[in-house]
Amino acid sequence: MSHISDHIEIFLEKAIPGSYSKDLSRLYLDIMKGRISSRREFSATYGLRSSTVSELVNELVGKKLIYEVADVGTSRGRPAKKLILNQNLFVICIVRISSQTLICNAVNITGQVIEETRSTLNSGCNNGQMIAEVRKLYGDLLEKLSMGVSCAGIVFSLPGILSIERKNWIMSSRWPEINNLSIEDELQDMAVPIKVVRNIDSELRARLFKEDGENILLLHWGFGIGIAYSEGGDPINSKFGRFGEIGHWDLGIKDAEQCRCGRTGCLEVHCALWSIWPDMAQKWPELSKNEEDFMMQAAKFPLLEHNKIQQALRLMVSTLGNLCRVLFPSKILLSGPFFANDEVLAEFYRKFLDDGVLPHVSPPKLTYVHQSEQLETEGAAIPVIVAEIDKRLRHGEG
Template sequence: MNHPSRSLFIDLEKIPDLSKARKWDQERLKVFTTICLEPGISRKKIIGKLNMRPTSVSHLVQELLDASLVQEKDRIHQQSSGRPEIALYPVKNRFLAISFHIVAYTLKVALLNPFEEVIFSADRSLPPETSPAVFLKTLSELVDLAKHSVPEGSTLLGASIHLPGFMDTSKEVWIFAARWPKIRNLSFEKIRSAVGVPCSIDRMLDAALEYLLLREPEIQGKDILLVHWGYGIGAAFACRGQVLASNIGGVCEIGHWKVVEEGGMPCMCGSYGCLETVSSLWALLPVLKDSCGEIPEVEDEFAGFLSQHREIIESPVFRKALWSMGSVLGALFTTLFPNII
């Protein structure tokens, strides 16, 4: 994540279901949440903020101290007479997790704490001809680097793996990604084996939408369509705040909707006439390079290049790409009627 935060963006009380938990556990979470959201707060201020008994707060804070979840650091000197109060802070690196995602041809790994602070990061670039074995070996090496960077006293909870391309989540297979044509039908089991710690595996778009819903309280509970149009094309959809998943495959794989009636260019998925064959960056680049020379393949760089070469937008191949993409988005809108795109 690019911008570490000083405090939690996510309301911790919304994550666990404590409706059936003991009252003591619920109160302990409230105290811990307050310390996380207000680092440096004193016991006295917690008592006033949560309207709890002083003895209860004292015992709850001690439990959190014993579990190394919070720490005492500073003394808060009072203007009036009396004992100085002690400031409480969360132990930010008590629990850590590994995040793995892909940008263009680059594999990126990061070791993060719950405050979105990056403890360690590394990346490796892989060429288009990369085999599944090389991909898994590189993934394993990057994750090992992150594991060895876990500080003493921290607990590594696991890893979250976010992959581009087409996947069948029910059969747990990464079917393909446009960047690496040789990587096909790679099982989640092999990916988990390479990672070596408990891990979740998700489509990058689904993970991005889940994070967006957690990060932005004002959009929670709404119907949201997240669209990616770049080297590949895809989408994710949240209905009333819940990201949709299918028990027989993927959801919103719009890059493989048919937009060419007969024949057409072969797609990375093995079919013909898919939206990606006329509108994706991987399909457009060879044609555009014939007329424009060298063109960047990284999506952000291509966007900058396009803003400086507006004549490309007027070319027949690009106008067809725009029309096809617009047609699919129109159909998707009238099917889902999202509040936000």
């Protein structure tokens, strides 16, 4: 099980007043976490009367949040009844991007991806084509779900610059023709709540579930380049959707090659997978330009032998050093497929400690973190899942 049950526990303790409501949420949570499997166990653990426990169980069953089934074979005579979580009562659809592949994940109550649809779009994709593809993938996803499983919301976890309040995708260098895409307006006929979040904020939020309250900087180096930063447990500027687009920092190098944002001199022109992949593919034709596939391959190739990687690594170290002079993080999380190569990671560590840290200043702790896509999905889904469970505990089916 993912971190979702831990966050439901924290949220429900704060959100639901009254002893009865707390008992209801406690029973639900104990079933979710596997601590309780019968009425008798719950009654004994919390010293509640059997009649009170029966009311609580009947309410959860009535709201379809749990099942109560016969535990066949546990004893002679009349079989005991077992309390089981209804994991697939509803799903949240997470729409996310891997390189230029559009992915729709159906995420259940426990954070498990139970179904997926995906499609790769060319770099000329525009607003209308993107919306049409989202509709198709979402429709295909619903058809794959079991009967009775509903979608309680769609979360778009997106790269680039967003307007969270207006639910607009302002720009992304992955598809230069997409700009000011009003996602909620375009999909209002789908009659499902829609939320928009920055993908790297989603990833950091999931990582913060396991981290303490330090100032944490997440640097992603992959198909694109970006950062998220947290002070005290929540990504900065996540309510606005505009922060850390360092891939489009102007290096002052006026290149012949144009960045996908339309400018020249951007960091991504020299370092991003979309830009340096063609040169790498000349030496290693089997290398994929899809970020997820490239991450699986990265460990198997001597990437540091390529001059493009050497140059990119130097620029990324310099960029991180400058970020540290602005933000002074206590911890840095390194994310993305290039860091999956042990030699690249070791050289990055070495150069950063040699060149990226100010004299007499304690260096931040650097950690390479795995499971970028999984954590992005969890970070996007958890707040919506928790809110939906809270609503159903209070009022029944949403």
